[in-house]
Amino acid sequence: MNESTQKVFEVLIESNRGILFKIVNMYAKEAEDKEDLAQEIRLQLWNSFGRYNPDLKFSTWMYRIGLNVAISFFRKQQARGNRFLPINEEPTDNTQNEKEENDVKLNLLDRFISELIEIDMALLLLYLDKKSNQEIAEIMGLTTTNVSTKISRIKEKLKQRFSTYKGD
Amino acid sequence: MEENELSGLLNQFDARLSRSDEKIQKLTKEINFQKTESELNKMTRQSIFELLLGLLVSVILIGLMSSGWNEPAVVISAGLILLFTVAALVGCIHQLELISRFDISKPVTENQKVLAGMQTHLILYLKIAILQFPFFLAYIILGFWFFFGINIWEVGDSTWLISQIVLGLLFLPLSIWAIKTISYKNMHIKWVNMLISGAGGKKLTLAMEFLKEIEDYEKSN
Numbered sequence: 001m002n003e004s005t006q007k008v009f010e011v012l013i014e015s016n017r018g019i020l021f022k023i024v025n026m027y028a029k030e031a032e033d034k035e036d037l038a039q040e041i042r043l044q045l046w047n048s049f050g051r052y053n054p055d056l057k058f059s060t061w062m063y064r065i066g067l068n069v070a071i072s073f074f075r076k077q078q079a080r081g082n083r084f085l086p087i088n089e090e091p092t093d094n095t096q097n098e099k100e101e102n103d104v105k106l107n108l109l110d111r112f113i114s115e116l117i118e119i120d121m122a123l124l125l126l127y128l129d130k131k132s133n134q135e136i137a138e139i140m141g142l143t144t145t146n147v148s149t150k151i152s153r154i155k156e157k158l159k160q161r162f163s164t165y166k167g168d
Numbered sequence: 169m170e171e172n173e174l175s176g177l178l179n180q181f182d183a184r185l186s187r188s189d190e191k192i193q194k195l196t197k198e199i200n201f202q203k204t205e206s207e208l209n210k211m212t213r214q215s216i217f218e219l220l221l222g223l224l225v226s227v228i229l230i231g232l233m234s235s236g237w238n239e240p241a242v243v244i245s246a247g248l249i250l251l252f253t254v255a256a257l258v259g260c261i262h263q264l265e266l267i268s269r270f271d272i273s274k275p276v277t278e279n280q281k282v283l284a285g286m287q288t289h290l291i292l293y294l295k296i297a298i299l300q301f302p303f304f305l306a307y308i309i310l311g312f313w314f315f316f317g318i319n320i321w322e323v324g325d326s327t328w329l330i331s332q333i334v335l336g337l338l339f340l341p342l343s344i345w346a347i348k349t350i351s352y353k354n355m356h357i358k359w360v361n362m363l364i365s366g367a368g369g370k371k372l373t374l375a376m377e378f379l380k381e382i383e384d385y386e387k388s389n
Contacts, residue, residue, distance in 0.1 A: 021185070022182075024188075025186075025187065025188075026185055031189075034192055035191060035192065048271075048273050051271070053273075056273075064273050064274065064275060065272050067276050068272050068274075068280065069272070072280075075375075078374060079370050102180075105177055106177060106181060109177050109181055110181065117381060118280075119382070119385055128181070128182040129182070138275070139276060141274070141275025141276055142275075142386075158174060159169045162169040
């Protein structure tokens with residue numbers, strides 16, 4: 001690829017780098033894993049850029065590649081037995097103040113999300129990024145109805161997990 | 169937990185996901201080609217190795233067929249094993265074709281299904297091995313021919329030979345049933361799970377389970 005293509009690529013990646021951070025933080029928790037995953041995504045984006053179809057929104061294309069790489073990466077880690085378990089997972093006790101209680105809940109949420117299946121994690125990530133159901137469906141390869149049903153189920157699952165959590 | 173509280177927490181979680189450190193920021197601006205080896209590259213290397221191995225076995229079998237040209241039992245035995253080897257080679261070429269056509273920018277569920285399918289490629293060899301089981305006599309005939317230059321079919325005790333053929337025939341329906349049962353859809357069956365895990369380890373088992381998971385995912389609505 002020539003220099004001008006490379007520049008266009010750099011600009012597009014830079015303006016969408018938030019996508020990369022989100023994917024990396026969702027699927028990798030250790031610093032070294034984050035670095036490896038960021039590298040792998042960046043490389044795949046670069047390798048596929050020559051085949052980028054401008055009919056597709058750049059963010060959709062980037063999400064597809066990023067999530068495909070991240071899910072494979074996550075599964076590789078899983079096969080090695082490195083499934084993520086977040087820190088500070090103790091249940092709250094009545095003496096903690098509101099801020100601490102919120103942090104504990106946030107850590108628990110982090111843990112419960114990491115317990116979801118890889119594809120649900122991707123779906124949640126896109127939902128949190130406020131993508132429309134149409135765009136989520138395009139990225140994931142699902143129907144729009146399927147997307148909204150699955151998002152409701154994920155939220156329900158998380159709520160249920162909070163209510164049944166007893167410090168397991 | 170109330171809907172509002174979960175929404176609040178999810179928003180905070182989203183903010184946490186958006187965080188980045190300097191190292192990651194730097195990495196998004198450069199590529200270290202040395203460090204990264206994609207799963208596809210590994211699969212390509214493995215398939216090429218399997219292809220070469222298959223070709224080598226084919227050459228040996230053709231050699232055995234020509235050396236025993238006047239011995240029908242040897243030719244038929246080598247031909248039978250060659251047939252299975254060719255089936256494995258076709259599977260291997262198909263795998264290489266899938267890898268070369270793979271487009272990572274396709275939708276997530278579609279691609280993950282293809283990838284998991286490619287990772288379960290080893291199952292083909294397991295199935296071929298099981299399907300060959302009823303024809304074990306072919307290996308005995310070839311073994312005697314290869315190592316001792318003896319055509320056991322000609323000189324062997326006829327009662328023993330007939331008993332081997334009957335035993336092989338008895339194994340045939342069992343083999344067919346087994347290869348039909350070995351599928352990601354039957355990972356819940358203990359022996360299927362054990363066989364797959366024995367053939368390809370945890371990685372293969374996880375890929376098979378993932379295939380099932382994606383299929384269920386697409387079906388459920």
